[in-house]
Amino acid sequence: MNSPIVTIVVPCYNEESVLQETISQLCGLMRGLVDENVVSGQSKILLVDDGSKDQTWKIIYKETINNEYVRGLKLSRNAGHQNALLAGLFTAKEASDCVISIDADLQDDIQVIPEFIRKFNEGCEIVYGVRQKRDLDSFFKRTSATGFYKLMNKMGVNLVYNHADFRLMSKRAIAELERFDETNLFLRGIVPLIGFKTDSVYYDRKERLAGETKYPFKKMVAFALDGITSFSVTPIRLVLWLGCLSFFISLLFGSYFLWLKFYGQTETGWTSLITSIWLIGGLQLIAVGLIGEYIGKIYNESKRRPKYIVDLDLFNPLDLKKREQLDNERNSIEKLSKTN
Numbered sequence: 001m002n003s004p005i006v007t008i009v010v011p012c013y014n015e016e017s018v019l020q021e022t023i024s025q026l027c028g029l030m031r032g033l034v035d036e037n038v039v040s041g042q043s044k045i046l047l048v049d050d051g052s053k054d055q056t057w058k059i060i061y062k063e064t065i066n067n068e069y070v071r072g073l074k075l076s077r078n079a080g081h082q083n084a085l086l087a088g089l090f091t092a093k094e095a096s097d098c099v100i101s102i103d104a105d106l107q108d109d110i111q112v113i114p115e116f117i118r119k120f121n122e123g124c125e126i127v128y129g130v131r132q133k134r135d136l137d138s139f140f141k142r143t144s145a146t147g148f149y150k151l152m153n154k155m156g157v158n159l160v161y162n163h164a165d166f167r168l169m170s171k172r173a174i175a176e177l178e179r180f181d182e183t184n185l186f187l188r189g190i191v192p193l194i195g196f197k198t199d200s201v202y203y204d205r206k207e208r209l210a211g212e213t214k215y216p217f218k219k220m221v222a223f224a225l226d227g228i229t230s231f232s233v234t235p236i237r238l239v240l241w242l243g244c245l246s247f248f249i250s251l252l253f254g255s256y257f258l259w260l261k262f263y264g265q266t267e268t269g270w271t272s273l274i275t276s277i278w279l280i281g282g283l284q285l286i287a288v289g290l291i292g293e294y295i296g297k298i299y300n301e302s303k304r305r306p307k308y309i310v311d312l313d314l315f316n317p318l319d320l321k322k323r324e325q326l327d328n329e330r331n332s333i334e335k336l337s338k339t340n
Ligand code: UDP
Pocket: 010, 011, 012, 013, 014, 015, 050, 078, 079, 080, 081, 082, 084, 102, 103, 104, 105, 107, 212, 213, 214, 215
């Protein structure tokens, strides 16, 4: 059997402090795999610049010119981790037998990549990288992540436990993924829906090589909320139940107060009144907010906006105009390095 053409897709957002090291580690691995004939010599590492504001694209660009294994894809602006990943997958699909996605900070162990490919050769269309231990993550990150997986599972969303976006997908699986035409793409929830023969590979999660997490608390909450509301209507159902419950309780209270009134033991009742106003008011606001969240989703879906826009694609065979642009940019980089 011919060895497969593998593309490793790496979304990068402001990763200048870690990227050079990441590239050299991935290239080392790639070179080894090509030498051992595990992967085809046409295999590539595709770095997707997700609208970075630092030197990330410059690094990618230089490597694309100088390094036979590296190619770059530049998005027109920051589209977010999931969309950058999709851009990479869809761009790489045509020229690859399978695509492996991995974060730029190399928290995931690249040494298990040969095992990914072995499973692919055995006929798996999707292989998940699953973290065995996360003791190196902060306590907060660990507990919030575990809580998130548990919550999602409770609500009937089929997530692979402790799997982030380190996975292999075959050309065929990516083609099917392309048919999921929704704007709110939460990949970890969608990929298991594709089906086919799948397997998992286990590894220990490491610390970020350098730089800072691009998922501060606010983004993490938004990510979790997105994941939940994109996949499950359980929260809305919960609101309905809560409404029924509070209606039932108010009936009970109402009859109790009526009984008190008729038998002459009326209380001043200010406390209970004001408490229930706040309680019901709060519940109503939560309910409205939650429903709003879903309506917002529908609104976004109905607009059918593109998930990402490509500025420059240095992966697929360059057309003349792009080649010209590349030459111009190369010249200006050379000029720059001479003046510096
Ligand atoms: N990332 C991206 N666009 C964004 C945010 C993040 O492409 O808007 C990339 C980032 O460069 C990294 C990956 O997504 O390669 C995961 O981000 P990070 O490591 O900061 O997340 P964490 O591991 O802390 O959850």
